[in-house]
Amino acid sequence: MSLVVQESGKANSGAPSTRGATIHPALLTFIPLLPFILIFGFFFIYPIAALVYVSFLSNENTFTISNYVTAFSKPYNQGFWNSVKLGLLSALMGAIPGAIAAYFLEIKGSVKIRRVIAALNGVLANTGGVPLAFMFTAALGIQGFITVALKYVGIDLYANQFSLATFSGVLIVYLYFQLPLMIIVFSPAITSLRKEWREAASNLGASRSKYWRHVGLPILFPSFLASFLLLFASGFSAYATVNALTVGNFPLTPLQIGGLLDGNVSATQLHLGKALGVVMIVISALAVVPYLLIQRRVARWTS
Amino acid sequence: MSKVRSQLSLIVVLMSLGIFFLLPMGAAFEYSIRNGLEGGYSFKNYLWAIREEDFVYYALRSFWLSSLTVVITLMVLVPLLTWIHVTKPRVQGWIDGLSLLPLVIPVVAFAVGAQLALPDVVKNTVLELPFLYFILSLPYAYRALDIGLRAIPLKTLVEAARSSGANWRRTITTVIVPITRTAVLATVALTFALSLGEYTLTVLLHWDTFPTWVTFVAQENLLGAIAISMMTLIIPFLLLAAISLLTPSSKNER
Amino acid sequence: MSQNYLKVKGLSKKFGNVVALNNFSLEVARGELVTLLGPSGCGKTTALRLVAGLERQDSGTIFLESRDLTLIPAHHRNMGMVFQAYSLFPNLTVAENVAFGLQMRKVDRSARIKKAHELLDLVGLDSQSARFPHQLSGGQQQRVALARALAFEPEILLLDEPLSALDAQVRSNLREEIRRLQLSLGTTTLFVTHDQEEAMSISDRVGVMNEGRLEQIDTPDDLYNHPKNVFIANFVGLMNQVSGTKTGKSVSVFGANLKVKNEVVTDGRVLVYIRPEFVELECTESDADAKVISRLFLGSVSQVICQLNDGTIVHSLLSSRMSAEFAPGIRVKIRVNEDEVLVSNG
Numbered sequence: 001m002s003l004v005v006q007e008s009g010k011a012n013s014g015a016p017s018t019r020g021a022t023i024h025p026a027l028l029t030f031i032p033l034l035p036f037i038l039i040f041g042f043f044f045i046y047p048i049a050a051l052v053y054v055s056f057l058s059n060e061n062t063f064t065i066s067n068y069v070t071a072f073s074k075p076y077n078q079g080f081w082n083s084v085k086l087g088l089l090s091a092l093m094g095a096i097p098g099a100i101a102a103y104f105l106e107i108k109g110s111v112k113i114r115r116v117i118a119a120l121n122g123v124l125a126n127t128g129g130v131p132l133a134f135m136f137t138a139a140l141g142i143q144g145f146i147t148v149a150l151k152y153v154g155i156d157l158y159a160n161q162f163s164l165a166t167f168s169g170v171l172i173v174y175l176y177f178q179l180p181l182m183i184i185v186f187s188p189a190i191t192s193l194r195k196e197w198r199e200a201a202s203n204l205g206a207s208r209s210k211y212w213r214h215v216g217l218p219i220l221f222p223s224f225l226a227s228f229l230l231l232f233a234s235g236f237s238a239y240a241t242v243n244a245l246t247v248g249n250f251p252l253t254p255l256q257i258g259g260l261l262d263g264n265v266s267a268t269q270l271h272l273g274k275a276l277g278v279v280m281i282v283i284s285a286l287a288v289v290p291y292l293l294i295q296r297r298v299a300r301w302t303s
Numbered sequence: 304m305s306k307v308r309s310q311l312s313l314i315v316v317l318m319s320l321g322i323f324f325l326l327p328m329g330a331a332f333e334y335s336i337r338n339g340l341e342g343g344y345s346f347k348n349y350l351w352a353i354r355e356e357d358f359v360y361y362a363l364r365s366f367w368l369s370s371l372t373v374v375i376t377l378m379v380l381v382p383l384l385t386w387i388h389v390t391k392p393r394v395q396g397w398i399d400g401l402s403l404l405p406l407v408i409p410v411v412a413f414a415v416g417a418q419l420a421l422p423d424v425v426k427n428t429v430l431e432l433p434f435l436y437f438i439l440s441l442p443y444a445y446r447a448l449d450i451g452l453r454a455i456p457l458k459t460l461v462e463a464a465r466s467s468g469a470n471w472r473r474t475i476t477t478v479i480v481p482i483t484r485t486a487v488l489a490t491v492a493l494t495f496a497l498s499l500g501e502y503t504l505t506v507l508l509h510w511d512t513f514p515t516w517v518t519f520v521a522q523e524n525l526l527g528a529i530a531i532s533m534m535t536l537i538i539p540f541l542l543l544a545a546i547s548l549l550t551p552s553s554k555n556e557r
Numbered sequence: 558m559s560q561n562y563l564k565v566k567g568l569s570k571k572f573g574n575v576v577a578l579n580n581f582s583l584e585v586a587r588g589e590l591v592t593l594l595g596p597s598g599c600g601k602t603t604a605l606r607l608v609a610g611l612e613r614q615d616s617g618t619i620f621l622e623s624r625d626l627t628l629i630p631a632h633h634r635n636m637g638m639v640f641q642a643y644s645l646f647p648n649l650t651v652a653e654n655v656a657f658g659l660q661m662r663k664v665d666r667s668a669r670i671k672k673a674h675e676l677l678d679l680v681g682l683d684s685q686s687a688r689f690p691h692q693l694s695g696g697q698q699q700r701v702a703l704a705r706a707l708a709f710e711p712e713i714l715l716l717d718e719p720l721s722a723l724d725a726q727v728r729s730n731l732r733e734e735i736r737r738l739q740l741s742l743g744t745t746t747l748f749v750t751h752d753q754e755e756a757m758s759i760s761d762r763v764g765v766m767n768e769g770r771l772e773q774i775d776t777p778d779d780l781y782n783h784p785k786n787v788f789i790a791n792f793v794g795l796m797n798q799v800s801g802t803k804t805g806k807s808v809s810v811f812g813a814n815l816k817v818k819n820e821v822v823t824d825g826r827v828l829v830y831i832r833p834e835f836v837e838l839e840c841t842e843s844d845a846d847a848k849v850i851s852r853l854f855l856g857s858v859s860q861v862i863c864q865l866n867d868g869t870i871v872h873s874l875l876s877s878r879m880s881a882e883f884a885p886g887i888r889v890k891i892r893v894n895e896d897e898v899l900v901s902n903g
Contacts, residue, residue, distance in 0.1 A: 029390065032382040032383050032385070032386035033383060033386065033394070033398075035378070035379045035382075035383075036379050036380070036383045036398070039375075039379060039434060039437065039438075040401060040438070040441075043417070043421075043431075043434045043435055043437070043438050044404070044405065044413075044438045046420050047413065047416030047417045047419065047420040047421065048408060048412075048413070048416050049420075050416055050419050050420035051412065051415055051416035051419060051420070054419055097319075100316070101316050101319075101320055104312050104313050104316040105313075105316065108310065108312065108313035109313060112548060113313075113317070115544070115547040115548060116544050116547070116548070117320070118547065119540055119543035119544040119547055120324060120540055120544070122496070122543060123536060123539050123540045123543065124324075124536075126496055126497060126500055127496060127499065127500030127514075127535065127536075127539065129500070129502055129503075129514075130502050130514055130517055130518060130532065131517070131531075131532035131533070131535045131536045132532075132536075133532075134331070134517070134521065134525075134528050134529045134531075134532035135327055135328060135331040135529070135532055135533065135536065136327060136331070137331075137525070137529065138330065138331035138334035138335060138529045139326075139327040139328075139330035139331045139334065140327070140330075141334070143334070144330055144331075144334055145329070145330035145331075145333045145334060146326065146327065146330045149330075176324075176327075179323070194643055194644075196640050196641075196642075196643050196644040197644065197646055199611050199631075199638075199640070199644070200638070200640060200644040200645075200646070200702075200705075201632075201646075201657070202610075202611070202630075202631040202632045203609055203610075203611070203631055203632070203634075203636065203637070203638040203706075203715075204632075204637075204657050204658035204661055204705070204706075204709070205632050205633070205635070205658055205661035205662055205709065206632055206657075206661050207632055210661060214646075214649075214657070214660075215646050215648065215649075218648040219646075219647060219648050233406075233409075236409070237409030237410065237411060237412075239410065239411050239502075239503040239507075240502040240503050240506075240514075243503075243506070243518075244518050244521070253411075254409070254411040254503075257411050257412070257415060258411065258507055261414070261415055261418060261507055262507075273415055274415055274416075274419065277409075277411065277412035277415045277416065278412070280409045280411065280412045281407065281408055281409065281412050284407055284408065284409050284412075285407045288406050288407045289407065292403055292406070300691050301647035301648070301691055
């Protein structure tokens with residue numbers, strides 16, 4: 001009894017100075033969460049939510065789906081089609097050789113070789129965009145070394161009006177960050193193939209090819225699919241390389257959005273760019289969400 | 304004999320990769336040191352780039368913006384993840400999921416949203432960039448730290464530090480960060496590299512940093528821009544390769 | 558028992574400059590369970606992997622009855638192996654894992670499914686047959702691995718520390734189960750472990766290995782009671798080492814003269830090896846050899862730990878009823894209840 005009195009007396013004496021700032025102890029424990037929620041909410045959730053909201057507004061700020069109607073008609077539907085095609089093709093062309101390279105590097109490569117390749121991959125996949133574009137401008141330009149060398153052996157790149165600012169030109173350059181990205185994201189799957197599985201298979205009577213057919217490839221396939229999806233998302237939404245290569249005049253959705261954002265391209269609908277952005281998010285999510293789900297499933301296999 | 308054969312596949316792979324990566328790089332380098340009409344080779348494009356006043360200006364700017372991103376990342380994520388691993392709150396699954404969300408959103412779409420929604424006070428200061436870079440690197444930084452913290456008996460260490468009288472700030476700075484330094488360093492490297500090379504968001508929000516300056520240079524001096532591009536590919540690669548070769552291998556590496 | 562079912566002769570294997578196995582020979586009779594026991598790095602796992610064909614020996618031969626297996630690749634050897642852990646294929650269900658060996662032998666689908674269920678029933682996991690390995694506990698996974706190794710009726714079952722990743726309780730249950738299955742199916746088994754309790758409890762014979770060589774192979778009883786040398790004496794079971802004085806064929810320790818079992822070069826101060834169950838204690842006021850420092854109650858027996866005047870620790874195993882009087886601090890006289898002992902120059 002006396003304890004309670006004593007306690008409340010203490011609280012009273014401290015009350016005047018802290019009354020305004022009294023925090024419930026349960027809330028106090030959430031303090032580490034606070035900066036994250038504030039920054040994430042303000043700099044990410046809020047802009048994305050605003051983007052989605054505004055994409056449904058007309059120039060007079062009334063509800064409309066006309067932005068989306070325009071987004072799915074010429075020339076913007078062409079942009080989506082090109083972007084999806086570029087994403088798929090560059091992903092496919094990066095994923096298969098990338099997976100093979102990752103396999104031999106992880107299985108046969110020494111620590112040193114793997115580290116040097118990892119450094120190269122890191123630079124190309126993460127900071128490559130714009131510098132890669134200029135690198136190819138130099139190498140495959142009209143006086144570039146490769147162009148001249150090819151001409152020397154009888155292949156004239158520019159006979160058919162080759163340009164890096166075409167679909168195939170962009171595709172080539174994209175391979176230079178897609179292949180390294182594949183090696184980066186697929187290597188862990190190779191490392192997680194346990195020696196015990198190969199040995200157990202062989203002990204149970206499986207030849208090398210049977211091991212791959214029944215065990216190795218089925219185990220790697222989900223990771224391959226996941227990596228492919230990630231590469232698709234990366235190729236589909238890439239902006240830097242193609243912007244530097246083509247100075248922004250190529251029918252790809254990211255460039256079209258960039259043009260609308262800069263006001264370089266005028267549209268009668270103010271909020272068309274937002275609708276294009278939302279469609280991009282949806283397409284990207286169709287690849288990234290399965291990617292994340294597969295990764296989670298595969299992690300359970302190997303833990 | 305069989306050793307040579309088993310290494311053959313690796314050699315073929317390495318040579319293919321070598322041709323694939325190094326041929327255009329070498330060709331571009333050759334182009335960048337051409338001496339123009341007089342013929343011959345020189346490093347004049349490189350010297351031109353380095354002597355440009357803007358070169359240093361934008362390099363420094365990119366450097367401190369990236370450093371600030373690293374600081375924000377560590378100050379937000381280290382306490383957050385420590386808290387998550389110690390108390391295992393019910394919201395853990397949600398936060399894990401949220402941290403991956405930026406991976407889903409194409410940077411172009413994110414830029415449109417940021418341009419649209421952020422108030423002018425924020426948009427008028429270049430300090431918005433480190434916060435946006437933080438969002439972009441979040442999926443990677445969060446994962447890298449999470450793995451590092453998962454590998455140690457965090458709860459026990461925190462309880463030990465707290466019971467020997469350290470407050471939370473001291474517990475994190477003198478116990479947790481030093482023990483998980485590999486993961487912290489990985490996070491720092493990831494965040495720093497991503498911020499340093501970020502182009503899309505920066506250019507769409509009309510800011511100039513080192514990567515966007517290069518495209519600006521290209522309009523007046525293409526050879527200079529190529530020289531700068533070669534430097535931004537080769538110098539980080541050499542640095543990274545040197546650092547990773549000098550780091551002793553851990554025991555779970557073959 | 559004719560010991561000529563599996564015949565391994567003169568196997569040697571080097572990894573780089575490290576000798577993993579040095580002129581290793583072993584014969585196993587049909588239906589026998591032989592265990593290779595030894596500290597880590599002694600070559601026991603290498604021996605097993607050579608028998609399985611997972612490594613290629615530098616020299617030596619492996620015969621199964623009259624069949625020369627020396628150069629036969631692993632997938633044609635028809636031996637079932639259980640690995641330490643994580644060897645189940647994660648992409649296949651439990652039943653598919655068990656049926657894998659039969660599938661490789663082109664047994665038709667209905668027959669192999671039937672057989673898989675039979676084997677799973679035998680290890681008590683038929684209810685889990687449709688699940689995936691990662692949904693099972695460690696102990697269950699090893700049971701499935703055992704069923705998988707037995708499903709195609711291998712000529713030899715090879716067990717590579719299959720219990721070492723499991724909890725103590727699960728471990729002792731599973732080891733009894735392995736023995737029960739092995740006896741009922743009559744499968745010739747080669748078992749590798751570093752856990753001597755495991756080895757001694759389920760084996761017909763135990764081979765103790767050290768530095769790539771087989772030191773001694775005998776029944777568990779003989780190994781414990783008649784170790785050939787000091788290494789085995791120390792490695793198998795708890796052993797006291799106390800100093801004594803050797804003259805000719807006898808050694809004097811704790812005031813008694815005992816016969817020396819092994820050949821030792823020099824007379825004089827030697828180490829004498831005595832099992833705890835042969836150390837008897839007696840309370841005394843004067844001329845004490847040691848002081849009791851603690852007593853561990855182990856159920857029907859207790860272990861009394863004493864310290865000699867020179868600091869050496871001596872363990873004595875007594876029935877708990879008799880050990881009650883030896884509380885810590887009590888001074889005791891030691892008597893050795895054995896005639897013949899091993900000694901070394903220590």
